[in-house]
Amino acid sequence: MRLSLGFEPPYDWPAMLGFLSARAIVGLETVADGVYSRSISLSGAHGTLSIQPATADSLELTLDFPDPTAVPEIVARVRRMFDLDAELATIHRHLAVDPLLARLIDERPGLRVPGTWDGLELAIRAVLGQQITVGAAIKLAGKLLAQYGAPLASPRDGLTHVFPEAAVLAVADLATLGMPKSRGRTLSGVAQALLDDPLLFEPGREGGVARLLALHGIGDWTAQYIALRQLRDMDGFPNGDVGLINALAALEGGPVTAKQLLARAEAWRPYRGYAAQLLWTSLSRVD
Template identity: 40%
Template sequence: MTTYSAVVTTGIYCRSGCGTKPRAENVRTFAHPAVAEAHGFRACLRCRPYRVAGPIAADAPELLCRAVQLIIAGALDTGTEAALGARLAVSPRHLRRLFTQHLGVTPDQLARSRRAHFARRLLDDTDLPVADVAFASGFGSVRQFNRDMRLVFRAAPLELRSRRRRADRLVADGGLVMRLPFAPPLHWPALLAVLAERAVPGVESVRAGGYRRTISLDGEAGLLEVRAGGADHLLLRAHLPFWEGLIHVVERVGRIFGVAADIAPAQAALAGDPLIGPLIAARPGLRVPGAWGAFEIAVDAVLAQHAARPRAREQMAALVGAAGQPVPGLGHGLTHLFPSAATVAAADLRGAGLPRDTAETLGALARAVVQDETLLDGASPLADFVRAVGSVPGVTEDTAHRIALRLGYDDAFPAVARDITRTPGEDSAGAAAWRPWRAFAATHLAVAQLPTVPA
């Protein structure tokens, strides 16, 4: 678990590894940057802790983790703690008590810290005007932006931009370039191999060591490109119709590659396992791949439920071609936006070439998502999520686990992983020892089955 050290004599906090050497009696330790800021400390200019998101402890209550994920998704950008509590079926008072007890900050303080940190990264990496930075970071007004930046960093936005280093500024011929920081290592070739094997034809492309995809923002098309950067970051180039809410675009891109994931507990727990341990040693830093859109991976899982991967890819291409919005002129095999649940629910899936059983299951799933927007939001416990998704006509428990794995459920464990671990005359009971990190184990098992993935 990452910790942050604050020095009471200077009022500055640092992340681990910073070269400062204060006297031990002057140091206080915090589990999250937002907590240090809530106690009046400001970020170190040398190690710049605002560049890496502070992870939540692996042993934190599940309710807290779900609340944090909703905050990251923007639940408090315009909403209130009361609305967040209602969504999680708890009172605002209980929610604040939970945050204070385990994180040391309130939900609003955590949300403010995340917006401010993202804005500081934009001020460092880009030349976006200050007003654009404010709205791209999820602030409701420039006035709120200026106030919160002074609270967190003790300086106005223009002053913070004047402090950036010459090497910070990322210049692009087109689009906006940003760093996606992660805690090293990250096994980029293996992660790309997983994404390539499951890429949505016409929507995603993995070529020449990079990942590209189309996205829809309020019905308008955008293009994202991600490549390897330095030892502690990837590089994102975004071509978007507008910059408002960019923070949520970047968060969603980060989830695809697991850049904010703290994999140290899973690696430590499974390093000694006779099956998973050697796989971890061969590909250290492999993350569980996420996804841009929950409905997108749900469609992929349903198609995989009814057909082998090559056939499922053909069906996905047919669906995208029939129901997706065309986006011409992008190249790299990118031709469409992925269709929404409402579009798929109204589409003639049999006419798109899908078999009857597949079309019926996919149609039922799309209608269920239209009727309940929270069905795939990943905010419920794993058992409840699997039960809810599995209640959709035609969707199996295994398919629900496939979806849950890509949505970030640590203990999701689809049948493909069970099949790999099963030996003649014996079920995969040994996989119970991998709890609660079965998704991490399943990802390593899946990568080991792919051809030509570098170790």
């Protein structure tokens, strides 16, 4: 099945694809020839999707899924994942009051905030990434997928498994994958929390960050990161993020503290998440 997903241009597809490619888990996702593909699981059914640019104001979604009644939910998730409903003109007018952000917007006018297919998957990724590099976290995630993910009935083009279910991870001894026991307990605890509250990662739900902070091992950075990419909180801002601090310091040519970054970001509300994405993306040019 092929579907056209429209958006208000511009759209910086290379930046979106680069972000997803750097974080692609082997067996779960592939990025090749300008196309992003992944396995998906919904209500116990498994399938795959691929997405790529189609026209100046649309992406083409190719879907292989056994349950046609799930298509509206899949489309809604994909639209959030690729930030297709962002009102960039409104966001940019607000952020461009800051001259630095105005310059970054001029350089990447179609930059979006990458979302995610599934809240548990993102939370697991975020916890795995605590205090280690993106590359190391992705390798750990690949081990977790291979050991606990369900295999696709018909693997294709490098997609072999779907991400593990919460019920599986909640009882697994994840420390055996090569991480501190405390982190393994946090991962299992997050999975159990989702079983206890199936709306834990529901986008737009009030009080989402507070619920995340109440979980063992989830600090402010992790909660804000999940809020930005899964809860779709446009003001989500991972305070203390080293990448944000380094980007601002490089762009302004001097040292910046976490406190100074947070103070500067007050003027960016309620779109601090888009400011963060602009700063993160700038790292590829200033490093």
